[in-house]
Each structure stands twice: as C-alpha cells, then as structure tokens.
Amino acid sequence: MTISEHTDLQRHFAMQADLIIADYHLKHGENGVDWAISLLQHWPESVPVILNSANHDEEIRARAIEHGFAFLHKPVKAGALKRLIRRELALES
Secondary structure, three states, rough: OOOHHHHHHHHHOOOOOEEEEOEEEEEHOHHHHHHHHHHOOOOOOOOOEEEEEEEEEEHHHHHHHHHHOEEOOOOHHHHHHHHHHHHHHHHOO
C-alpha cells in the first residue's frame, strides 16, 4: 500500500491509533518516517511512533529522532520493545 493509498484509507478510520510501530523500509520505495508523518497529519492528537530498521545507517536513526520518533535496530528484542512501548505510552498520558 502506498502512502497516498493509506492516506485515503486513513480518512475512513473512526479512531486513531494509540501507537505506531513501523519498519523504515516499506514497499514502492517508501519509508516508515514519511508513512508515519502522513498518518499523524490526519489525527487530531499526537501518537507515539516507534521506527525500526535492520539498516544501521545513522541517517535513518537521526531522521526518526528528528521527528520525535523512537528508534530500534533490528533484530528487535522483545524486552527492549516492551520497555519502549511502555515508555512511549507513558509519555502520552
């Protein structure tokens, strides 16, 4: 699904998500940062975003952090993800 297709679909959602977890590399050359930004533009309230990637290019991590997103390198460890989810949801409370 492309960002524009997802944006069209998002307009039909009745409720926004509590948390977004996205991979950096998506289909059709798109990326998780742009995808998350496009979703957040359609929701009235801020939603925490956790971005993950197997690519260890520091620019990817920096771009996520620049937009206020949390970041995890793959392989993602379950414990680290759980802690990050708790932290991100606590920050929104």
